[in-house]
Amino acid sequence: PLIDAAAEAxxxxxxxxxxxxxxxxxxxxxxxxxxxxxxxPGGVRKVTDYIRxxxxxxxxxxxxxxxxxxxxxxxxxxxxxxxxxxxxxxYDRSRYQLDYRNPKVREYAxxxxxxxxxxxxxxxxxxDYNIEPGIGTEIDTESMGQGMLExxxxxxxxxxxxxxxxxxxxxxxxxxxxxxxxxxxLSRYSIQSTSDQDDYRLYATIAANAPTAVTPEQAAxxxxxxxxxxxxxxxxxxxxxxxxxxxAMLLRIHQSGHLAELSPERVALVKEGISYYKEIRSDIKKAxxxxxxxxxxxxxxxxxxxxxxxxxxxxxxxRRDKDEEDDRTMVRIPLxxxxxxxxxxxxxxxxxQEAMKENVEYTYEADRKVLAVDFKKxxxxxxxxxxxx
Numbered sequence: 001p002l003i004d005a006a007a008e009a010x011x012x013x014x015x016x017x018x019x020x021x022x023x024x025x026x027x028x029x030x031x032x033x034x035x036x037x038x039x040x041p042g043g044v045r046k047v048t049d050y051i052r053x054x055x056x057x058x059x060x061x062x063x064x065x066x067x068x069x070x071x072x073x074x075x076x077x078x079x080x081x082x083x084x085x086x087x088x089x090x091y092d093r094s095r096y097q098l099d100y101r102n103p104k105v106r107e108y109a110x111x112x113x114x115x116x117x118x119x120x121x122x123x124x125x126x127x128d129y130n131i132e133p134g135i136g137t138e139i140d141t142e143s144m145g146q147g148m149l150e151x152x153x154x155x156x157x158x159x160x161x162x163x164x165x166x167x168x169x170x171x172x173x174x175x176x177x178x179x180x181x182x183x184x185x186l187s188r189y190s191i192q193s194t195s196d197q198d199d200y201r202l203y204a205t206i207a208a209n210a211p212t213a214v215t216p217e218q219a220a221x222x223x224x225x226x227x228x229x230x231x232x233x234x235x236x237x238x239x240x241x242x243x244x245x246x247x248a249m250l251l252r253i254h255q256s257g258h259l260a261e262l263s264p265e266r267v268a269l270v271k272e273g274i275s276y277y278k279e280i281r282s283d284i285k286k287a288x289x290x291x292x293x294x295x296x297x298x299x300x301x302x303x304x305x306x307x308x309x310x311x312x313x314x315x316x317x318x319r320r321d322k323d324e325e326d327d328r329t330m331v332r333i334p335l336x337x338x339x340x341x342x343x344x345x346x347x348x349x350x351x352x353q354e355a356m357k358e359n360v361e362y363t364y365e366a367d368r369k370v371l372a373v374d375f376k377k378x379x380x381x382x383x384x385x386x387x388x389x
Contacts (some may be wrong), residue, residue, distance in 0.1 A: 002258075007352060023036050027068065027094060042309040062125055066131055067082075069096065079139075092131040092134075127171055136149075151379075163188070171188075186215075190219060205298050208295075223253055224246075251284070253277055277319035278351060283312060302319055313386040313388075329375055330374040345388055361376075371384065
């Protein structure tokens, strides 16, 4: 049902997350990367084939730099396959760190990638990394730091080999939700996860500020409209859905949430958001980020992150009931600096276009080139489009 709902919403990839390889607890058994017959009695390929039949590219979660301490292969592999310090294997959070300087480790990693691409039909990899192995390794090196540096270079070289074999493969640099957001990695990875934050109101700060560290077209943001155990009105749930979508729409949408269980109205908001994103994403990859009211603050009531091209700008505007002493409903956003020269500007509400119009009023003050947005609810967000002529 979730695959069907994702396809209906307009998603283009569908990724099977962590645990597909484990019968029970998935955390400390990572490393062998063979499907769990209990979880997938018909095999992973049955599911990935179904994903493709719905017009999407299937993906799986991997964590290729580690092996869990209860992985059978970790017991078979010799110590020189792993980071070692003071004569003992380095482990963190029940995982050993593999050493990619060792050609046998790279050979094994290649065999895993080859298998999941060829046997499972995977076209997307969510590559995670959930440990902190410390300062390096002492094997075959003059210093632990040298061992770490050479491992990092070997891992990047290994990634380049993966791309050479599978140039159409999409690989996400998840890394605990943004743990390694650097361009040594991102020159080899397609997408960067920006956070594992599970409060959409807090994610707004991360989403607005993400372009300070990563290009918008690589910055993946979770959009996860959820159902709640407590009683929440349908209209409030719709505003929550819009807020989730606005978090991601000027960056890279990672659509999540229980799409198959949402109301038709909320599903329509997800579909509208994805459809609009597809219209503007050619601009996203060439646009420059801007912060018309300053960088987002976790304590701020109003946030605004923008992307601008030569003649168009997109504004994600948020209101959050963060400060009990700040009861403002209106934010004034200066637009004078977005475009060079004296250009005539026009503003429209781009998302959502029709739903819940009663919750927002906006005015463009042409003489001052200021957009005034009045949000009627305490937690809500909208996308505005500014055109320069």
